[in-house]
Amino acid sequence: MSHHIIEYDNVCHAYPDGTEALRGVTFTITHGESVGIVGANGSGKTTILLHSNGHLLADSGEVSIGHTPITAKNRREIRKRVGIVFQDPDDQLFMPRVLDDVAFGPLNLGLGGAEAQTRAMNALSRVGAAHLANRHPHNLSGGQKRAVAIASVIAMEPDILIMDEPASNLDPKARRRLIELLNGFEHTKIIASHDLDLILDVCDRCIIIGDGVVRADGPAIDILTSRELLEANNLELPLSMQREAGRRAKGDATMDDMSKLAHRISHWLEHNEEHAGTYSEWAGKAREMGKPELAGVLDEIAAETRKISGLFGKALTLAKVAGHDNSHGH
Numbered sequence: 001m002s003h004h005i006i007e008y009d010n011v012c013h014a015y016p017d018g019t020e021a022l023r024g025v026t027f028t029i030t031h032g033e034s035v036g037i038v039g040a041n042g043s044g045k046t047t048i049l050l051h052s053n054g055h056l057l058a059d060s061g062e063v064s065i066g067h068t069p070i071t072a073k074n075r076r077e078i079r080k081r082v083g084i085v086f087q088d089p090d091d092q093l094f095m096p097r098v099l100d101d102v103a104f105g106p107l108n109l110g111l112g113g114a115e116a117q118t119r120a121m122n123a124l125s126r127v128g129a130a131h132l133a134n135r136h137p138h139n140l141s142g143g144q145k146r147a148v149a150i151a152s153v154i155a156m157e158p159d160i161l162i163m164d165e166p167a168s169n170l171d172p173k174a175r176r177r178l179i180e181l182l183n184g185f186e187h188t189k190i191i192a193s194h195d196l197d198l199i200l201d202v203c204d205r206c207i208i209i210g211d212g213v214v215r216a217d218g219p220a221i222d223i224l225t226s227r228e229l230l231e232a233n234n235l236e237l238p239l240s241m242q243r244e245a246g247r248r249a250k251g252d253a254t255m256d257d258m259s260k261l262a263h264r265i266s267h268w269l270e271h272n273e274e275h276a277g278t279y280s281e282w283a284g285k286a287r288e289m290g291k292p293e294l295a296g297v298l299d300e301i302a303a304e305t306r307k308i309s310g311l312f313g314k315a316l317t318l319a320k321v322a323g324h325d326n327s328h329g330h
């Protein structure tokens, strides 16, 4: 599915007041990748994301989606496939009723009224905001607005999901729900955030932006555990890593490989559990559709997958014990 590839080739952008926000940004994101974009305030994250569906156009250089360069002419088409949740939900919500706001995108895609409303209600349920359907968006709290803005984008079922600071204003439960939603979204996703723990939970890859250029690009676990690299870019270790580092001897704050492995294993474990849940869910659906044999096989797959969770659990314990031994060896 190469049409999901996103390519930034030496993208430069200055705002009308002359501020040079992007000074040659280059990276390629392939289908199915989940990529975190991090960087200090004003580093250029939002400006980068706004180039991904033609909200902003490059002054020089090029942004392509599936090898098609984005232009003023094709950006309407591009927007059907690339959905952006804006940093400020007020930029996203403009209808007098939440449900109409969320149904707006699907209607624009050409769906009928009833179908668009069903999609909108489903999207609202997924972000835990179904009860807000009849409210006026502008009367909602910050976190409620954020949830509705996210629903309005997922209702369009984009191939590529882009979120700018999606977790800000969310309470812990809503944040957890967002992380699960993002982990359940199998297509390409790009998330800009100061919540580095969220990036670590959701993204396999991480790009650091500083002063309008790419400062680092690599596996999230490597980038987000490198104190030096983060501090050089006015960032800090994710909280979960700070706790980890606090447990270690002073002066030896960067994680060793064993701790990285432990973190990876817990990530795999979480994914595995989610997969097992999905298999069971579909087993249930297959049964309802009158396909008991298929349902049986899916149940079996779910059971086997849960067994693997047991193995991941064992590996996690061993890695943690090994990490503990290491830290005492220093």
Ligand SMILES: Nc1ncnc2c1ncn2[C@@H]1O[C@H](COP(=O)(O)OP(=O)(O)OP(=O)(O)O)[C@@H](O)[C@H]1O
Pocket: 015, 016, 017, 019, 020, 021, 039, 040, 041, 042, 043, 044, 045, 046, 047, 048, 087
């Ligand atoms: N509309 C605008 N007009 C002029 N300059 C702008 C505009 N929007 C952003 N900038 C400038 O462009 C640069 C990059 O801003 P951008 O919003 O992309 O940063 P960011 O990394 O998303 O920051 P934050 O973490 O605060 O969201 C900054 O110097 C900012 O002041």
Ligand SMILES: [Mg+2]
Pocket: 045, 046, 047, 087, 164
């Ligand atoms: Mg921003």
